Amino acid sequence: xxxxIEIEQAPAVERARSAAARESWAxxxxxxxxxxxxxTRALTADDxxxxxxxxxxSGHVDxxxxxxxxxxxxxxxxxxxxxxxxxxxxxxxxxxxxGRPAAASGWLHRARHHLADLPPCPEQCxxxxxxxxxxxxxGDRAAALAAARRMTRLALRSGSPDLLxxxxxxxxxxxxxxxxxxxxxxxxxxxxxxVSAGELTGMFTGWLYCLALTQxxxxxDFGRAVEWTxxxxxxxxxxxxxxxxxxPEAPAAAPDAGATxxxxxxxxxxxxxxxxxxxxxxxFPAGVPAPTAPPMTVPSGENPFRGVCRAHRVExxxxxxxxxxxxxxxxxxxxxxxxxxxxxxxxxxxxxxDVQRRQGRLDAAAESYAHAHELGRIPQPGLALLRLAQGRAxxxxxxxxxxxxxxxxxxxxxxxxxxxxxxxxxxxxAVRDVPGATAAAADLAALAGDVPLLRAMAxxxxxxxxxxxxxxxxxxxxxxxAGWLELRVPYEAAQVRMLLAAAxxxxxxxxxxxxxxxxxxxxxxxxxxVPDARRAAALLSGGKxxxxxxxxxxxxxxxxxLVAGGGTNRDIAHALVISEHTxxxxxxxxxxxxxxxxxxxxxxxxxxxxxx
Numbered sequence: 001x002x003x004x005i006e007i008e009q010a011p012a013v014e015r016a017r018s019a020a021a022r023e024s025w026a027x028x029x030x031x032x033x034x035x036x037x038x039x040t041r042a043l044t045a046d047d048x049x050x051x052x053x054x055x056x057x058s059g060h061v062d063x064x065x066x067x068x069x070x071x072x073x074x075x076x077x078x079x080x081x082x083x084x085x086x087x088x089x090x091x092x093x094x095x096x097x098x099g100r101p102a103a104a105s106g107w108l109h110r111a112r113h114h115l116a117d118l119p120p121c122p123e124q125c126x127x128x129x130x131x132x133x134x135x136x137x138x139g140d141r142a143a144a145l146a147a148a149r150r151m152t153r154l155a156l157r158s159g160s161p162d163l164l165x166x167x168x169x170x171x172x173x174x175x176x177x178x179x180x181x182x183x184x185x186x187x188x189x190x191x192x193x194x195v196s197a198g199e200l201t202g203m204f205t206g207w208l209y210c211l212a213l214t215q216x217x218x219x220x221d222f223g224r225a226v227e228w229t230x231x232x233x234x235x236x237x238x239x240x241x242x243x244x245x246x247x248p249e250a251p252a253a254a255p256d257a258g259a260t261x262x263x264x265x266x267x268x269x270x271x272x273x274x275x276x277x278x279x280x281x282x283x284f285p286a287g288v289p290a291p292t293a294p295p296m297t298v299p300s301g302e303n304p305f306r307g308v309c310r311a312h313r314v315e316x317x318x319x320x321x322x323x324x325x326x327x328x329x330x331x332x333x334x335x336x337x338x339x340x341x342x343x344x345x346x347x348x349x350x351x352x353x354d355v356q357r358r359q360g361r362l363d364a365a366a367e368s369y370a371h372a373h374e375l376g377r378i379p380q381p382g383l384a385l386l387r388l389a390q391g392r393a394x395x396x397x398x399x400x401x402x403x404x405x406x407x408x409x410x411x412x413x414x415x416x417x418x419x420x421x422x423x424x425x426x427x428x429x430a431v432r433d434v435p436g437a438t439a440a441a442a443d444l445a446a447l448a449g450d451v452p453l454l455r456a457m458a459x460x461x462x463x464x465x466x467x468x469x470x471x472x473x474x475x476x477x478x479x480x481x482a483g484w485l486e487l488r489v490p491y492e493a494a495q496v497r498m499l500l501a502a503a504x505x506x507x508x509x510x511x512x513x514x515x516x517x518x519x520x521x522x523x524x525x526x527x528x529x530v531p532d533a534r535r536a537a538a539l540l541s542g543g544k545x546x547x548x549x550x551x552x553x554x555x556x557x558x559x560x561x562l563v564a565g566g567g568t569n570r571d572i573a574h575a576l577v578i579s580e581h582t583x584x585x586x587x588x589x590x591x592x593x594x595x596x597x598x599x600x601x602x603x604x605x606x607x608x609x610x611x612x
Contacts, residue, residue, distance in 0.1 A: 013047055020050045023202050025057035033063075045074035045083060052090070057202070059304055061339055065094050072110075085114030086123045089130070097341070122158035125151050125167065132170050136177060144174045162204040165194040169211050176219055177412060181451075185221070188212060196231060205235065206305035213312040220415040220453040222319065222487055229313045236306035307336030311344035314351040321490035321527055323355045330355075346375035354382050358491065360530040362389060378403060381423030388430055389531070391603035393566040396427045418447055418454050425461040429468050431566035432575075437465040456483030460496055463503075473503045494523035498536065514540060534610050549609045550594045557611055559586045563599055564606040 016031035032051040036043055043051065048071040056064035068091050075083035088111035096104035108130065115124050128151035135144035148171040155163035168191035175184035194200055195208050209232040216225040310333040317326035330352035334345045353368030365386050369379035380403035388396040400423050407417060421444040428437035441461035448454035459480035466473035477500045484493035497520035504513040521536035523529075548557050555576075562572045569583045576583075587599075596602050605611075 013043070016047070016050060016054075020054060025054045025202075029054035029058040029060070045071055045078060045080065048074055049083075049087065052087075053203075056094075057304060059338060061094070061098070065091065065098075068094065081114045081118060082121055082123050085111050085118075086126065088114060089123070089126045092130075098339070120154055120157055122154065122160055122163060125154045125158070125160075125163045128154060129166065129170055132174060136174060141174065141178050145171070145178070148174050161194055161199045162201055165191040165200055165208060166204055169208055169215075173211070173215060176215060181219070181449075184219075185224075188215065188224075192228065206303070206308075209235065210305065210308050210312070213309070217312065217315055218413040218415055220418065220451050222316075222453045222489075225312070225316055226320075229309070229316045232305075232309040233313055236303045236309050304338050307333050307338065308341050308344045310336060311348040311351075314348050318351050318354060319487075319489050321523075323359070323527055327352050327355050342375050343377065346372045346377035349375065350377055350379055350382060353379065353386075357382060357386050357389065358532070359528045360389075362386060378406070381420050384423055384427060388427055389607065391564060391600070391607045393427070393431050393564075393603075397431060400424050400427055414447065414451070414454065418444055418457050421447065422457050422461050425465060429464060432562070432571065434465065434468050437461075437468060441465045452483060452487060453489075456480050456487060456489075456492065459483060460492065460499070463496070464499055467499060467503055467506070470506075473499070474507070477503060490523050491527055491529065494520040494527075494529075494532070497523075498532075498539075501539065531610070538610055549611070550605070552590065552593060556586055556590050556593070559583060560590055560602060560606050561611055563587070563590075564603040564611070 012031045012035045016028045016035065019025075019028035019031065028050060032043065032047060032054060035047075036051065048067055052064050052067040052071055055061075055067055068087055072084055072087035072091065075081075075087055088107050092104045092107040092111060095101075095107060112127060115121070115127060118124070128147050132144045132147035132151065135141075135147055148167065151170055152164070152167040155167040168187045172184045172187035172191065175181075175187065191208055192212055195205055195212075200208070209228065212228055213225060213232065216222075216228065310329055314326050314330045314333060317323075317329060330348040333348040337344045337348075349368045349372035353365045353372065356362075356365035356368060365382070369383045369386065372379045381400050384396040384399035384403070387393075387399060400420060404417075404420050404424065407413075407420070421440050424440035425437045425444070428434070428440060441458070441464070444454075444461050445458040448458040459476045463473045463477035463480055466476060477496055481493055481496045481500065484490075484496060497516040501513040501516040501520070504510075504516065517536050517540040521533055521540060524533035524536055548554070552560065558576065559572055562575060567575065569580045569587075572578075572583045573580045587602075590602060591597060594602060594605050596605060
């Protein structure tokens with residue numbers, strides 16, 4: 001963008017103000033930093049405020065906080081309570097983001113002190129926003145809604161498009177938590193119209209993208225998540241100017257049930273990969289392992305929201321089956337997120353772990369889940385499903401049960417709760433706890449309502465539990481398959497096809513079973529889901545008697561499957577209608593043939609050789 005000659009010849013501070021007005025933050029930061037080092041006159045409170053913003057946008061979080069402290073002092077000296085109150089609120093926000101709750105609380109108290117007794121003013125919107133979030137955290141939904149609506153009244157009075165859009169999102173969030181989904185979505189769409197039309201400043205645009213994407217994923221609104229993830233990444237892409245360059249394009253079509261390409265193209269320079277190979281987990285963010293390391297710095301001219309938005313994109317790509325791109329994006333997100341947004345890096349690590357687990361790369365998945373845990377995320381249900389894949393059924397049961405028990409407010413994150421219940425169903429079936437699986441599936445059905453993504457999950461869980469208990473499973477499984485196909489979520493659709501194949505075989509329809517297995521196997525192969533592809537191929541061999549590994553007999557293989565499912569000798573005897581003595585004899589033969597000395601080792605062998 002060309003800079004007028006008269007601006008180039010103006011004093012540095014005036015040029016910095018002009019750059020800030022254009023949201024050219026790297027330029028404003030360089031000019032004000034230099035002016036602050038060699039002042040012909042002291043920077044004003046307004047100039048220090050610009051320096052604070054410019055330092056944050058340029059990735060220098062510590063300098064932003066230091067400049068904001070000076071901003072507050074300058075406004076106090078000038079007896080400007082509105083300016084001092086806003087600076088104090090920003091210090092509260094930045095300290096909270098940096099994990100310093102005591103400092104954040106102190107500055108919030110100061111912000112209230114400066115602004116509480118003033119006539120209605122725009123700065124009070126931020127206090128109302130904080131009041132709404134705090135009330136929601138404490139479970140006081142009436143107070144949260146009252147605060148959000150107070151924020152809206154202040155925003156309307158101020159005439160600020162930024163504050164009005166943010167207040168719409170805040171009220172939407174409270175309504176979602178109250179189960180008023182239709183009203184909430186209407187308000188959220190209203191807020192995002194202002195974003196997509198380019199009506200907002202950069203900070204509010206970034207905030208709203210991040211808040212809306214989080215809200216959509218938690219509410220399991222997959223369609224909006226896809227659309228706004230694409231728009232957010234377009235806004236973040238270089239060359240970045242602070243506001244959307246044009247209205248975002250319509251979302252790219254999602255891949256069909258087996259495609260591996262993601263939706264929307266990430267600009268070439270952002271996708272250059274020089275880090276670990278495909279078998280490694282995402283690169284760990286600079287500065288995270290060692291507490292004394294310097295904060296992460298976003299290169300000048302780049303958008304500090306990009307890493308956060310990219311982390312949301314990883315979740316979407318994972319569901320769409322674009323696993324290669326999802327893992328690549330996860331590595332980039334972990335490098336790009338600012339030091340005050342490390343929860344986004346944790347989410348990216350977790351999503352990468354899910355991809356690696358489903359591809360059979362269990363060691364890489366364990367490493368990714370461990371990194372997510374180090375950054376503060378409970379890596380469930382992915383870790384429980386990893387333990388199940390490793391043959392550690394007891395650990396899987398304990399992990400998912402504890403995660404469900406620790407979820408303080410299930411309504412806050414519907415998708416997270418649904419994923420835990422779906423995993424609870426799967427784990428329970430693996431250990432032959434059919435009543436437990438049925439109960440988890442029923443809880444999931446009650447949670448799902450008419451939300452398409454949750455409905456598909458609920459139908460899948462119900463169908464799996466019905467199949468295990470020899471009840472009619474086909475209707476629910478066919479609904480589940482239709483739901484996943486409509487959502488364009490290929491892996492889950494293929495998993496349902498595997499269940500449908502079992503149900504069709506149980507009903508005597510071998511031809512339908514083989515069609516479902518072939519379709520599922522094709523998707524698994526394209527996705528790189530190696531264990532599932534092997535399982536589909538083995539089942540597709542159908543009536544052909546395949547040679548069992550280790551010289552096992554068919555009965556011994558059956559006993560081993562039950563052992564791997566966590567069954568005791570008594571359980572196995574009951575299931576196979578044989579005596580416990582006969583079960584013990586089979587186990588002795590199995591241990592001898594496989595060269596193992598424990599049930600755990602035999603279970604690991606069963607999983608490694610696709611006997612489960």
